Amino acid sequence: MLQIDLIRREPAVVKAKLAKKHFTNTEVVDEIISLDQKRKLVKSDVDDLLSQRNNISKEIGNLLKTKLPEDIAKAEQLKNEIAAIKDKIAVLEKDLEIIELAQFNHLVSLPNLPADIVPEGRFAEDNLCVFCVEEIPNLPETALPHWELAAKYDIIDFELGVKLTGAGFPVYKKQGAKLQRALISFFLDEAIAAGYVEVIPPLMVNKDSAFGTGQLPDKEGQMYHITEDEFYMIPTAEVPITNIYRDIILKESQFPVKMVGYTPCFRREAGSYGADVRGLNRLHQFDKVEIVQIQHPDKSYETLDNMVAHVEGLLKKLELPYRILRLCGGDMSFGSALTYDFECYSAAQKRWLEVSSVSNFESFQSNRLKLRYKDANGKNVLAHTLNGSALALARIVACLLENNQTENGIRIPDALKPYTGFEYIH
RNA sequence: GGAGAGAUGGCAGAGUGGUCGAUUGCGGCGGUCUUGAAAACCGUUGACUGUUAAAGGUCCGGGGGUUCGAAUCCCUCUCUCUCCGCCA
Numbered sequence: 001m002l003q004i005d006l007i008r009r010e011p012a013v014v015k016a017k018l019a020k021k022h023f024t025n026t027e028v029v030d031e032i033i034s035l036d037q038k039r040k041l042v043k044s045d046v047d048d049l050l051s052q053r054n055n056i057s058k059e060i061g062n063l064l065k066t067k068l069p070e071d072i073a074k075a076e077q078l079k080n081e082i083a084a085i086k087d088k089i090a091v092l093e094k095d096l097e098i099i100e101l102a103q104f105n106h107l108v109s110l111p112n113l114p115a116d117i118v119p120e121g122r123f124a125e126d127n128l129c130v131f132c133v134e135e136i137p138n139l140p141e142t143a144l145p146h147w148e149l150a151a152k153y154d155i156i157d158f159e160l161g162v163k164l165t166g167a168g169f170p171v172y173k174k175q176g177a178k179l180q181r182a183l184i185s186f187f188l189d190e191a192i193a194a195g196y197v198e199v200i201p202p203l204m205v206n207k208d209s210a211f212g213t214g215q216l217p218d219k220e221g222q223m224y225h226i227t228e229d230e231f232y233m234i235p236t237a238e239v240p241i242t243n244i245y246r247d248i249i250l251k252e253s254q255f256p257v258k259m260v261g262y263t264p265c266f267r268r269e270a271g272s273y274g275a276d277v278r279g280l281n282r283l284h285q286f287d288k289v290e291i292v293q294i295q296h297p298d299k300s301y302e303t304l305d306n307m308v309a310h311v312e313g314l315l316k317k318l319e320l321p322y323r324i325l326r327l328c329g330g331d332m333s334f335g336s337a338l339t340y341d342f343e344c345y346s347a348a349q350k351r352w353l354e355v356s357s358v359s360n361f362e363s364f365q366s367n368r369l370k371l372r373y374k375d376a377n378g379k380n381v382l383a384h385t386l387n388g389s390a391l392a393l394a395r396i397v398a399c400l401l402e403n404n405q406t407e408n409g410i411r412i413p414d415a416l417k418p419y420t421g422f423e424y425i426h
Numbered sequence: 427g428g429a430g431a432g433a434u435g436g437c438a439g440a441g442u443g444g445u446c447g448a449u450u451g452c453g454g455c456g457g458u459c460u461u462g463a464a465a466a467c468c469g470u471u472g473a474c475u476g477u478u479a480a481a482g483g484u485c486c487g488g489g490g491g492u493u494c495g496a497a498u499c500c501c502u503c504u505c506u507c508u509c510c511g512c513c514a
Contacts (some may be wrong), residue, residue: 047483054483057495061444064494086494178474190445249436286508370473380473 001141001367002110003382007032017113019228020329022122028106035103044097046092053085097371108217112364114329115301115338121328127341131312137347137403145348146398147279149405150176153425156397158279168269168277173292175425179400179412181286182419184262185392187289187314191390194310195289196260197284201240204231209243212369214361226268233266237290238387242365245294249380250373256303257294260390262287280394281353287393293386294371297363300384303340304360307388311356314391318416320399321345323352337362346394348402353395358388401425 005080011033060078061235063071070338102354119128150156155176162170172180192198209231211214215223224233241261250257265288269277276282291310308324315322327339336359343352364381366372372380404411409426415421 040476043483047476051482051493052482057493058444060494067445075494082494 001107001364002113003363003367004032004036004107008036009199014113016422018110020114020120021111021332022330027227028109029394030111032103032106035106037097037144037360039099039103041095042092042096045088045261045269046096053082055160056082056085084115091292108230111334112337112361114332114336115360115362117326118332118338119326122330123328126328127331128328130324130326130340133321133345136321136345139347139402141258141404143402145279146346146401149401153410155179155425156280158397166284168282169282170283175420175422176397178420178422179397179416179425180393182416183391183396184287184289186416186419187390188260188262188331190314190317191260191289191310194258196258199241199244199259199261200270201234201237201244201261201263203234203240203266204366205234205239205243208232209239209246212246212401213239213365214368215239218334221270223266224268227355234263235267236265236387236389237261237263237288238292241290241292242294242385242387243369245383246369248295248371249381250371252296253371255296255299255373255383257292257296259291259292261292262289264288264393265350278397281349283394289390289393291388291390294366295384295386296373297381297384300360300362300386303384304338304340304358304372304386307358307386307390311342311358311388311390315342315344315355317413318396318400319413319415320396320403322349322355327345333357333359335359335361337364342391344399346395346402351397353393353398354392355392355399356389359386360383396398 002014006131007029009027012047013219015029018024018026018029030097056078060075063075063078119126121127144152147156147158148401150158153175155172155174157171158167161167162172163400164171188198204226207216207230210223215232219235223235226232240263241259243260245257266285267283269282269284280286293303294308311324312324322342322344324343324344327336327341338357339357341354342356342358344355345351346353362384365385366382369385371385373383375381400413402411404413406424409424411426412420412423
């Protein structure tokens with residue numbers, strides 16, 4: 001959620017930046033400002049009336065204390081006076097409620113403003129490739145896609161998942177299950193070595209948490225919703241982990257807060273179909289290790305670079321061909337100010353798969369979360385939040401299987417061998 | 427699932443209808459003392475809104491009600507604790 005203060009002060013700048021994100025409904029900005037002016041007027045009227053009421057009530061209290069007949073009569077008179085004030089308050093408070101609700105609804109409909117270096121553009125093709133490995137693997141035509149390798153070595157069973165739950169819920173078996181665990185441990189250990197504190201959060205969150213990180217109201221349809229208890233299955237560990245710091249006022253000395261967590265992630269992915277969802281490409285449940293940082297606004301972009309470097313280090317250790325994209329305004333997520341996507345090359349499918357997304361949300365989430373720090377002047381200021389996948393498992397597995405297939409089986413990268421305990425899947 | 431008790435500031439814990447944004451203790455911060463530290467002593471210490479600054483307003487788990495006036499009374503929801511039942 002954008003800060004109302006910024007919208008008030010710099011409406012033109014806000015509109016221009018929204019346009020870069022292809023949010024062109026600029027009348028919303030004007031509407032927010034006009035509602036804000038109305039709100040202030042009504043609020044100040046209500047406050048005046050409340051102030052009058054408070055004073056009269058105090059007076060009544062004092063009069064009644066004396067127990068003198070004339071004072072009691074006076075008190076009764078004042079009670080009548082207050083009745084009229086109360087009616088006025090009731091009317092104005094109703095107005096105020098309507099105005100505030102309208103303003104809130106408009107405010108939460110605005111996406112975050114993109115950073116200056118975000119490229120112009122609307123679609124994936126407009127993303128700026130800031131790094132790409134020199135050699136993209138070129139496998140022989142006989143190379144198998146990962147879903148066939150999964151069947152060949154009996155390590156991932158998609159059909160069985162359909163039986164148990166439905167499409168998009170694979171069952172990992174044997175060396176496939178071990179590989180999964182190995183990757184999770186490897187990613188966690190790397191993050192812990194980089195100073196992140198590990199947490200294991202709940203896999204379901206309440207409405208407040210889903211709102212805090214921006215999933216609600218914007219992406220309601222993408223989460224599994226447990227209606228009986230009003231819980232949402234987490235689409236990413238970002239939600240519970242970042243919400244640990246909801247309603248918190250940090251000291252500056254606590255920056256940066258660094259957390260890492262492994263969780264399964266649940267996504268409804270309504271409307272997806274075809275080659276896009278084949279095999280491990282897009283699942284309803286997948287595993288992910290997520291890194292989250294909370295940082296001083298002056299340092300958040302430096303931190304974003306650190307997080308990008310961390311993810312890059314993981315891909316290097318896994319010996320996977322990757323590229324890094326700086327997302328264009330139209331392709332970025334709702335709440336992000338700057339996002340780098342990491343894509344790995346899936347050599348048998350001959351396509352790039354997104355395996356990580358690292359973003360700086362600036363104060364967009366913290367405004368909703370009321371996540372602040374006390375600055376040197378004792379003023380409470382919104383902190384910046386960042387997060388990134390480090391890494392998302394399923395697509396990494398897809399690339400590992402495809403790119404590393406040999407006549408002897410699937411080769412495990414050196415960095416992973418201590419975790420798998422085997423060098424080949426066969 | 428059944429029965430009961432409770433939810434107050436960073437924490438502990440007073441407050442049952444009026445000057446209570448809230449006694450007090452701990453913690454935090456600043457100071458005196460000290461070579462330094464501890465102890466002791468003194469002072470200070472919630473958030474939001476609003477404003478040039480203020481005044482004013484709001485907040486005692488959430489929502490609603492009674493009242494001139496609610497932390498305090500009533501209703502309701504959520505959560506926590508204790509006992510019983512069930513159980514990894």
